[in-house]
């Protein structure tokens with residue numbers, strides 16, 4: 001077992017640790033070789049707020065795929081100003097124009113897995129180069145794949161993935177946001193409970209599956225960032 005995971009399991013019991021405890025441990029253990037990532041949607045807000053409170057220097061990676069809603073970019077700016085986050089923008093190797101020239105229009109319809117691989121997974125892999133740990137906001141209640149994740153996971157690359165909010169549910173996210181009077185993504189009230197790239201996101205009618213609006217009608221639920229165990 002990885003030494004960091006052994007230390008974690010012996011010194012910090014995940015069942016009792018708060019997300020803030022886990023963030024403090026992650027920063028103390030791995031800084032400066034630890035980053036968080038965020039898609040800057042409503043459900044991202046508690047983790048971002050906690051980072052601003054307990055480890056404000058931790059870089060927060062935002063993957064600018066070139067296909068985001070303008071409202072997401074505005075929300076990212078708002079949260080940066082409000083919380084003073086250390087945001088790092090990760091971009092694909094190809095500009096959006098060059099990407100369309102090479103792969104044609106609407107690759108996201110023809111082959112969304114390839115589109116996500118080029119515009120999301122690879123930029124994040126580059127941003128994680130040289131890092132020891134990566135903090136995410138994923139939760140058990142989000143998808144079937146995520147329901148079986150562990151607090152700490154070692155990636156094939158060796159990077160340790162840390163999920164401080166793994167055991168939280170949507171109600172706790174909302175309660176935290178209300179308690180601290182934190183803003184929601186501008187599209188939240190219109191039914192965008194989970195927001196990804198504009199061409200691949202629709203409002204959700206069934207609140208029991210908040211990611212139903214992501215790649216709707218394709219069966220795809222994950223972009224690939226969280227599929228490497």
Ligand code: SF4
Pocket residue numbers: 065067107108111112113115116117119120196197198199200223
């Ligand atoms: S979410 Fe859609 S547009 Fe964004 S990278 Fe994936 S397939 Fe492409």
